[in-house]
Amino acid sequence: KTVLQLTSFYFAILLSSCSAVMAGRRVVVFPSSAELGPVLAHLVTSRAEKAIASHGRFALGLSGGSLVSMLSKELLALPQLDCSKWVVGFCDERLVSFTDPESTYGLYKSQLFSKINIPNSGILTIDPSLPVTECAEDYTCKLKEAFPGEDIPVFDLLLLGMGPDGHTCSLFPDHPLLEETKMIVAPISDSPKPPPQRVTMTFPVVNSARCVAFVSTGGSKATVLKDVLEGGKASPYPAARVVPTSGELFWLIDDPAAAALTVQVERPGAGAKL
Numbered sequence: 001k002t003v004l005q006l007t008s009f010y011f012a013i014l015l016s017s018c019s020a021v022m023a024g025r026r027v028v029v030f031p032s033s034a035e036l037g038p039v040l041a042h043l044v045t046s047r048a049e050k051a052i053a054s055h056g057r058f059a060l061g062l063s064g065g066s067l068v069s070m071l072s073k074e075l076l077a078l079p080q081l082d083c084s085k086w087v088v089g090f091c092d093e094r095l096v097s098f099t100d101p102e103s104t105y106g107l108y109k110s111q112l113f114s115k116i117n118i119p120n121s122g123i124l125t126i127d128p129s130l131p132v133t134e135c136a137e138d139y140t141c142k143l144k145e146a147f148p149g150e151d152i153p154v155f156d157l158l159l160l161g162m163g164p165d166g167h168t169c170s171l172f173p174d175h176p177l178l179e180e181t182k183m184i185v186a187p188i189s190d191s192p193k194p195p196p197q198r199v200t201m202t203f204p205v206v207n208s209a210r211c212v213a214f215v216s217t218g219g220s221k222a223t224v225l226k227d228v229l230e231g232g233k234a235s236p237y238p239a240a241r242v243v244p245t246s247g248e249l250f251w252l253i254d255d256p257a258a259a260a261l262t263v264q265v266e267r268p269g270a271g272a273k274l
């Protein structure tokens with residue numbers, strides 16, 4: 001019986017490591033944001049270079065939260081950065097005016113866009129003067145125009161965050177939008193996290209990207225992150241549904257966020273490139 005138990009134990013381990021490899025997911029752990037930041041900046045510029053070489057431009061989707069200041073600081077610290085061929089969209093946006101401190105676009109504008117050479121025409125924003133449903137429709141049109149001929153826009157890189165409740169974009173636990181398959185962008189007017197009105201990309205867009213990178217730091221994420229990364233299809237958290245169809249998936253996290261993980265992780269040294 002013991003031999004049988006041991007065999008099935010090792011078989012289970014083999015299976016789970018195979019599925020991690022098959023999923024193509026890389027969980028990369030850093031001591032803190034200080035070490036994570038430069039690797040994130042390199043991921044962005046390397047995927048930009050690759051995209052521009054292959055199809056002439058780099059389509060990047062941004063999220064809010066702590067990512068805004070981390071990304072801005074790290075990109076601006078690079079010795080050179082040419083964003084003239086970048087097209088930037090928002091994975092989700094809060095329906096508030098651009099001058100409101102809650103506006104993700106407003107934060108990126110003051111911390112990043114005003115300091116780099118990205119053309120204004122390359123920044124795809126919501127129109128916050130519209131009611132939420134029209135705003136989502138308007139943003140859908142802007143994406144469709146920016147990605148001609150693509151039923152589902154294919155971003156070169158999406159940068160995502162995860163809240164302590166496991167939400168990503170404005171896709172919250174137990175919300176009907178988790179099942180959305182027709183709209184590429186959806187309105188939400190009952191967001192459990194304020195402000196309640198938002199516009200969000202849906203999973204079909206998120207999972208069509210060529211590369212998706214979560215950036216998640218802090219001990220408040222540890223328990224949920226364990227379930228997201230180790231709970232498989234049974235995980236109830238929206239972030240666990242981010243499984244790009246054919247693109248790369250990175251989880252860039254710090255030690256406090258990784259505290260509960262038993263899954264295999266990478267711990268790169270200084271100057272690592274992904």
Ligand SMILES: O=C(O)[C@H](O)[C@@H](O)[C@H](O)[C@H](O)COP(=O)(O)O
Binds near residue numbers: 092094160168215
């Ligand atoms: O719109 C929002 O309310 C935020 O943008 C939010 O979705 C954020 O991205 C996550 O909560 C992760 O934030 P942190 O990385 O700061 O933890």
